[in-house]
Amino acid sequence: xxxxxxxxxxxxxxxxxxxxxxxxxxxxxxxxxxxxxxxxxxxxxxxxxxxxxxxxxxxxxxxxxxxxxxxxxxxxxxxxxxxxxxxxxxxxxxxxxxxxxxxxxxxxxxxxxxxxxxxxxxxxxxxxxxxxxxxxxxxxx
Numbered sequence: 001x002x003x004x005x006x007x008x009x010x011x012x013x014x015x016x017x018x019x020x021x022x023x024x025x026x027x028x029x030x031x032x033x034x035x036x037x038x039x040x041x042x043x044x045x046x047x048x049x050x051x052x053x054x055x056x057x058x059x060x061x062x063x064x065x066x067x068x069x070x071x072x073x074x075x076x077x078x079x080x081x082x083x084x085x086x087x088x089x090x091x092x093x094x095x096x097x098x099x100x101x102x103x104x105x106x107x108x109x110x111x112x113x114x115x116x117x118x119x120x121x122x123x124x125x126x127x128x129x130x131x132x133x134x135x136x137x138x139x140x141x
Contacts, residue, residue, distance in 0.1 A: 001028075001136065002048065003131060003137075004023060004051065005022060005070075005129045005130060005132055006020070006131075007020050007021070007129070011125065011126040012124075017117040018117070019068035019069065020067075020068060022067030024069075024070050025072065027105060028075055028076070028077030029073075031091055033101055035101065035104050038104040038105040038108060041108075043112065045114075046062050046109060046114050050137060051067070067114075068116070069117070071102075071106050071116055071117075071119070073099075073121045075089060095121075095122060098121075
C-alpha cells in the first residue's frame with residue numbers, strides 16, 4: 001500500500017528517519033510472494049504515476065518528481081477479518097521468508113534510483129505522515 005506524502009517519518013528505538021515529498025510504503029509480504037514479485041513491485045512503485053502535473057492530473061512518478069520512499073514492513077495488511085473480531089494473519093509470510101523479500105524490495109527500489117529510508121523489520125515503530133491529497137493506492141499482483 002502506498003500513500004503519497006508531503007513528509008513522513010518513522011521512529012524506532014529512539015532513532016527517527018524522515019523523508020520529504022514522496023511515498024510512504026506499507027509493505028506486506030504474503031506466503032506466496034517471491035523475489036520476482038518484490039522486483040516487480042519496486043518497479044511499479046517507482047513508476048506509478050500518482051503525482052500531479054502542472055494541470056493537476058496524475059501524470060508524474062516518484063522518479064520523475066525525484067521523491068523519496070519510506071518503506072515500513074506491515075504484516076498486518078494480511079489480517080483477514082472475515083470471521084470473528086480478531087484478525088487472522090495466516091496468509092502473511094513467516095518472518096524468515098518475509099524479511100529477505102522486504103530487503104529485496106528495498107534494494108530493488110534503490111537500484112532504480114529512489115532514495116529509500118526504512119523502518120526496522122519486526123520492530124514496534126511510530127510512523128507519522130502528512131498525506132498529500134490524500135492519495136492511497138493498493139498495489140497487488
